[in-house]
Amino acid sequence: xxxxxxxxxxxxxxxxxxxxxxxxxxxxxxxxxxxxxxxxxxxxxxxxxxxxxxxxxxxxxxxxxxxxxxxxxxxxxxxxxxxxxxxxxxxxxxxxxxxxxxxxxxxxxxxxxxxxxxxxxxxxxxxxxxxxxxxxxxxxxxxxxxxxxxxxxxxxxxxxxxxxxxxxxxxxxxxxxxxxxxxxxxxxxxxxxxxxxxxxxxxxxxxxxxxxxxxxxxxxxxxxxxxxxxx
Amino acid sequence: xxxxxxxxxxxxxxxxxxxxxxxxxxxxxxxxxxxxxxxxxxxxxxxxxxxxxxxxxxxxxxxxxxxxxxxxxxxxxxxxxxxxxxxxxxxxxxxxxxxxxxxxxxxxxxxxxxxxxxxxxxxxxxxxxxxxxxxxxxxxxxxxxxxxxxxxxxxxxxxxxxxxxxxxxxxxxxxxxxxxxxxxxxxxxxxxxxxxxxxxxxxxxxxxxxxxxxxxxxxxxxxxxxxxxxxxxxxxxxxxxxxxxxxxxxxxxxxxxxxxxxxxxxxxxxxxxxxxxxxxxxxxxxxxxxxxxxxxxxxxxxxxxxxxxxxxxxxxxxxxxxxxxxxxxxxxxxxxxxxxxxxxxxxxxxxxxxxxxxxxxxxxxxxxxxxxxxxxxxxxxxxxxxxx
Numbered sequence: 001x002x003x004x005x006x007x008x009x010x011x012x013x014x015x016x017x018x019x020x021x022x023x024x025x026x027x028x029x030x031x032x033x034x035x036x037x038x039x040x041x042x043x044x045x046x047x048x049x050x051x052x053x054x055x056x057x058x059x060x061x062x063x064x065x066x067x068x069x070x071x072x073x074x075x076x077x078x079x080x081x082x083x084x085x086x087x088x089x090x091x092x093x094x095x096x097x098x099x100x101x102x103x104x105x106x107x108x109x110x111x112x113x114x115x116x117x118x119x120x121x122x123x124x125x126x127x128x129x130x131x132x133x134x135x136x137x138x139x140x141x142x143x144x145x146x147x148x149x150x151x152x153x154x155x156x157x158x159x160x161x162x163x164x165x166x167x168x169x170x171x172x173x174x175x176x177x178x179x180x181x182x183x184x185x186x187x188x189x190x191x192x193x194x195x196x197x198x199x200x201x202x203x204x205x206x207x208x209x210x211x212x213x214x215x216x217x218x219x220x221x222x223x224x225x226x227x228x229x230x231x
Numbered sequence: 232x233x234x235x236x237x238x239x240x241x242x243x244x245x246x247x248x249x250x251x252x253x254x255x256x257x258x259x260x261x262x263x264x265x266x267x268x269x270x271x272x273x274x275x276x277x278x279x280x281x282x283x284x285x286x287x288x289x290x291x292x293x294x295x296x297x298x299x300x301x302x303x304x305x306x307x308x309x310x311x312x313x314x315x316x317x318x319x320x321x322x323x324x325x326x327x328x329x330x331x332x333x334x335x336x337x338x339x340x341x342x343x344x345x346x347x348x349x350x351x352x353x354x355x356x357x358x359x360x361x362x363x364x365x366x367x368x369x370x371x372x373x374x375x376x377x378x379x380x381x382x383x384x385x386x387x388x389x390x391x392x393x394x395x396x397x398x399x400x401x402x403x404x405x406x407x408x409x410x411x412x413x414x415x416x417x418x419x420x421x422x423x424x425x426x427x428x429x430x431x432x433x434x435x436x437x438x439x440x441x442x443x444x445x446x447x448x449x450x451x452x453x454x455x456x457x458x459x460x461x462x463x464x465x466x467x468x469x470x471x472x473x474x475x476x477x478x479x480x481x482x483x484x485x486x487x488x489x490x491x492x493x494x495x496x497x498x499x500x501x502x503x504x505x506x507x508x509x510x511x512x513x514x515x516x517x518x519x520x521x522x523x524x525x526x527x528x529x530x531x532x533x534x535x536x537x538x539x540x541x542x543x544x545x546x547x548x549x550x551x552x553x554x555x556x557x558x559x560x561x562x563x564x565x566x567x568x569x570x571x572x573x574x575x576x577x578x579x580x581x582x583x584x585x586x587x588x589x590x591x592x593x594x595x596x597x598x599x600x601x602x603x604x605x606x607x608x609x610x611x612x613x614x615x616x617x618x619x
Contacts, residue, residue, distance in 0.1 A: 009434040011467075015441035022448060055429070085433055108433075112440035114448060 001125060002028045004045065006038040006052040006064070007083075016051070016111060025118050035063040042067075042075060049079040049121045053108075054091055065094050072098055079124030081117075083108050092135050093216040100168070100209035104130035129168035129208040136166040139215040150196050151215075158195075161188045166211045235328050235391050236281045236296065242387035243274040243303075249379055253372075263376070269306030273299045293325075293332035297341055300325045301348055307384075308355045312363045313377055315356025317384045322349050324388050328395045409586045416583055427478050435471035439464055487526050491516045492549055492561075499530045500547060503537045505565075507545040514549050517559055521611055524591035525549065525561055528584045532563035532607040535580065540567025540605060558613035559593075564606040569599040 003026055007013040013031055020026045030045050032038040034057035042050060050071070054064035064082040071078045081104035084091050092105040104124045110116055110132065120130040140163050143151040154162060157178075164174045171189070175182045189207075193199070198210050247270045254263045276299035283292035304318035326345050330338060442460050449457040487495040493511045500507035516522070529547060536545045542565040552558025581597055588595040588609050599605035 009430070009438070012434050012438040012441065015438045019441050019445050022445060085429055108437045109440055111437060112444040114444045
């Protein structure tokens with residue numbers, strides 16, 4: 001697997017290069033320090049995946065997301081994992097807004113677990129989606145504060161499954177982490193999609209976008225349960 | 232206030248002149264002479280007030296102005312009862328215009344006295360009227376005196392009031408602008424803290440996380456390499472701690488709360504490249520908002536002098552005002568190349584410093600000229616209302 005790594009902090013970039021190069025699944029790491037370097041590295045080197053900081057020069061705002069959006073048009077097969085310093089879900093929602101195929105969104109602290117990081121890179125390379133569980137948790141908890149939310153009508157197990165779907169987990173990995181059969185997971189998923197009135201998702205990556213955008217859409221949820229500030 | 236005093240002086244002495252001409256044209260008159268005496272006395276008092284104001288004794292000048300106006304209001308009503316309404320107006324005006332210069336303790340007595348005197352003026356007017364009428368049959372002369380004298384006094388009142396309204400408007404406008412700038416500065420400060428955290432400590436911690444991940448992998452495969460990384464980790468962790476400490480210190484230096492400016496200013500001076508002397512003799516504690524405003528103004532001025540002045544030494548002075556009250560003076564000077572304050576449109580930094588000091592109740596001046604260094608000078612007057 002050939003990786004373009006875009007990160008403006010030299011120190012962190014060097015650490016990541018060493019970390020990834022030491023991993024057997026990674027053949028080569030090409031470095032980029034800002035948006036321009038990332039774009040030219042991708043067009044010149046044709047990597048398999050991109051691992052990009054969300055915030056880079058020139059504007060230090062959402063270069064990672066914008067690059068991912070652009071690659072969807074110019075390099076549809078390219079997998080992109082965006083690293084973010086913030087647990088805000090907005091970045092993840094923006095990333096999957098145009099579709100979640102081959103897109104990953106991880107919090108920066110995940111980089112300490114190289115296996116996790118490499119498996120995320122491999123997943124987006126296959127066209128799957130990976131969303132940081134912490135981000136999904138925050139969205140779920142926010143949803144559950146609205147008593148009118150259909151999410152509140154889900155059973156506890158269904159909520160667990162929903163959370164896992166949003167992170168991009170496949171049916172089999174959901175089954176494994178919940179210690180149930182794949183059949184049972186499918187049943188849960190069908191029930192969830194019916195209750196939430198979501199289009200029945202056959203493909204994992206479509207499911208991720210649908211669920212994430214559903215969770216992130218706060219416009220259709222009236223009446224908060226408590227008057228405490230919504231995070 | 233000095234503009235008000237000048238308008239007053241001009242009007243008073245031109246009234247004196249006008250009355251003197253009337254006296255020469257119409258011959259001796261009890262009214263004219265009485266008014267002349269009252270106006271001359273008032274004019275002398277106002278001159279004294281002007282002198283006091285020129286020497287920065289504005290509280291005393293305000294008091295003298297008010298007393299002078301009281302005297303003239305009583306006197307003109309005594310000699311010319313038809314002037315009673317103008318006397319009443321005249322009583323009120325200085326209180327409205329110069330009261331903010333009075334020491335707080337004198338304000339209430341001045342207000343009470345004005346109210347009492349308004350009754351006295353009205354009473355004098357009513358009681359003197361019959362006597363005045365019997366000795367002064369209405370002649371062309373009386374009409375002329377009234378026609379000349381009343382507009383003169385009223386023009387003083389109107390000019391003073393207009394000036395007051397304009398100044399009030401200017402000040403409100405200035406306050407609104409500085410408030411808006413402060414709001415922007417507050418947001419900007421938050422943003423810069425976030426940026427510092429993101430580029431500094433957060434980045435270092437993420438790097439540490441990456442390297443910990445590497446160590447975990449290399450622990451068994453390549454122990455010497457793992458050991459090297461762990462050594463590096465220690466440095467990175469120390470750097471992260473240092474970053475956080477510097478950032479926290481920049482947000483609010485703990486020593487400022489603990490020991491005030493006496494502790495915090497010398498500490499700030501030790502972080503400069505140029506030599507920086509600090510004189511904080513006779514400096515006590517002030518309210519937290521004043522101390523913080525002075526501290527951040529000083530650190531910014533010190534930083535500017537250190538980075539941009541091109542001088543060889545910076546000196547910082549701060550001391551309490553002598554006498555009662557909690558006045559405070561401070562200055563930061565350098566011997567660098569200076570600049571032309573009129574030429575430089577008030578730069579972001581200087582405006583920010585001034586806003587900060589004004590918001591805490593003080594005043595800030597920047598004195599500089601090309602080739603003559605720069606001095607930033609701040610003053611909190613005694614008895615200034617200081618936000619807590």
